[in-house]
Structures are given as structure tokens and as C-alpha cells.
Amino acid sequence: MPLSRTDISKILAPDPWFSRQPENLQAALVAEAQEVQAGAGRWIYDAGESASGLYGTLSGSIAMHIGIENEEPALVSIIGPGHIFGYTGRFLGGRRIATAVAREPTTLLYLPERGLEAIAQRLPDLWVRLAELSSIHVVAGFRLAIANTRPATQRLAIHLQLLATQFSPSPHLPVTQDELSEMTGLSRKTVNRVLAGFEKDGLLSTGYRSLEILDPARLRATGRRKGDRD
Known part of the structure; x- marks a missing residue:
């Protein structure tokens, strides 16, 4: 309809x-x-x-x-x-x-x-x-x-913020790690490592072909500071 x-x-x-x-x-x-x-x-x-x-x-x-x-x-x-x-x-x-x-x-x-x-x-x-x-x-x-000139942690945080604006107000991002790898220019291994760190720190949770942003403010702060390079 x-x-x-x-x-x-x-x-x-x-x-x-x-x-x-x-x-x-x-x-x-x-x-x-x-x-x-x-x-x-x-x-x-x-x-x-x-x-x-x-x-x-x-x-x-x-x-x-x-x-x-x-x-x-x-x-x-x-x-x-x-x-x-x-x-x-x-x-x-x-x-x-x-x-x-x-x-x-x-x-x-x-x-x-x-x-x-x-x-x-x-x-x-x-x-x-x-x-x-x-x-x-x-x-x-x-x-x-x-964003794609930034170190890996900061780069991925920025991309996740941009994706969050696309799917707001829902905290769920229907995006895969392969897609994040392609968008950021980072290896699949690096994306997996950085996301695992974000999850450990309580910034997000990972699911099947999706992510959930748990702490938008801290994710923004992460996007403003430099992280480890790939």
C-alpha cells in the first residue's frame, strides 16, 4: 500500500x-x-x-x-x-x-x-x-x-558515526565487516580487531551482519583522537 x-x-x-x-x-x-x-x-x-x-x-x-x-x-x-x-x-x-x-x-x-x-x-x-x-x-x-587518511581506530569510529546518522534514530547499523573494510580501506582483519576493541570498551555490540551503537558520545570522542595504525 x-x-x-x-x-x-x-x-x-x-x-x-x-x-x-x-x-x-x-x-x-x-x-x-x-x-x-x-x-x-x-x-x-x-x-x-x-x-x-x-x-x-x-x-x-x-x-x-x-x-x-x-x-x-x-x-x-x-x-x-x-x-x-x-x-x-x-x-x-x-x-x-x-x-x-x-x-x-x-x-x-x-x-x-x-x-x-x-x-x-x-x-x-x-x-x-x-x-x-x-x-x-x-x-x-x-x-x-x-576520514580515510586517519589511523585505523579513528577512521572506523568516524565511519560508524556517519553510518549512525544514516540510520538514526535506530542504534542498529545493518552493515557487515566486509562493507566496513571496503568503505574504510582497512583490511578485514583490522576492522575485526578495532570492532572487538570497541565492543570490549562498551561502545557497541556486534551481531550477525549488523552492529548496535551503545555509547554514541564515546564513539564520537574516539573519532576525534588518534588511534593505532593498520
Whole structure:
């Protein structure tokens, strides 16, 4: 059964860009959007494609992969429920810069370009606001790049904090150690060792293909101090 517009607005409330928009724009975005179902493993879009339309995750999650030149694309981030994505490429040459894949059965919000154009006729500052959205995502990409220059303990703590924002308010992160290894550039052995240390210190608990954050404040503090190198 399709979600109501009110329910969709509530789901998107955690998104830092969407939450800052005026109510009339929020309502217009939801009204013009389509609800799309994506099975696990389905490609939402591919790097290099023409960038068109705006996406949001209503349930499930999306894996974002980026490749450099001819290298195999690597997992760089996971988009959780209630977050908007997919428009950065529109302002960076008009092509997708990442490949988006559903990690599990996922419900998406899709706002096609014609819907955005219809909104812009009524609210012409939409394009400026979408440029702001793109800049937010570009800055997030820089932060990830900087995080991956940090020592192993600090690096993993930062990535876990970023994942926590994607799945908030739930403390459960449906992420595997293999995914954490790929996102951080750390070996699987190092990820396992650092997580074991976090668990021993009471920062989190590990489960089957998931983690639970137990002490967000101490995890943030760990992300700000240097740890052991791989």
C-alpha cells in the first residue's frame, strides 16, 4: 500500500537538507514524487549516466559505489532511510558520479526532472536550493576522503558515526565487516580487531551482519583522537 504524503514527509524529516526547506517546498517535492520498489541488488543508476531526477530512501538502504578511471568501483557510503540523494551529478557535468545499488528490498522516492521543473515554475528558487543539496553531498564526500587518511581506530569510529546518522534514530547499523573494510580501506582483519576493541570498551555490540551503537558520545570522542595504525 503506498505511503501517504504525511508519512513520506515524516520519513524524510531526518534529512538535513529536506528538513531545512520551507513547508510549501517540502509538500511540493512529496506531491510530485513517485514511490518505487527496488529489490535487493537492483541498480538504481550507474556512474556516467545522464543525471536526472532526485531520489530519497523511504525504507531499506542504498549502497553508493565510486570508481576511479578504469578501477573496479568501491563502496564509499550507505544511504539509509529518510535521506535524499542522486542530484550532485546534475551540477557536476550532468553525469552520475556514482553507482547506486539497493542493498536489500528498498522503497524509494523518485522525483523526475519534469516534476522538478513543474515545482520550479511555482518556486523558482528551487534550483538554488538543489545546488545547496549538491554542495552538502560534495562536502560529505570530502569528509569521507579525509576520514580515510586517519589511523585505523579513528577512521572506523568516524565511519560508524556517519553510518549512525544514516540510520538514526535506530542504534542498529545493518552493515557487515566486509562493507566496513571496503568503505574504510582497512583490511578485514583490522576492522575485526578495532570492532572487538570497541565492543570490549562498551561502545557497541556486534551481531550477525549488523552492529548496535551503545555509547554514541564515546564513539564520537574516539573519532576525534588518534588511534593505532593498520
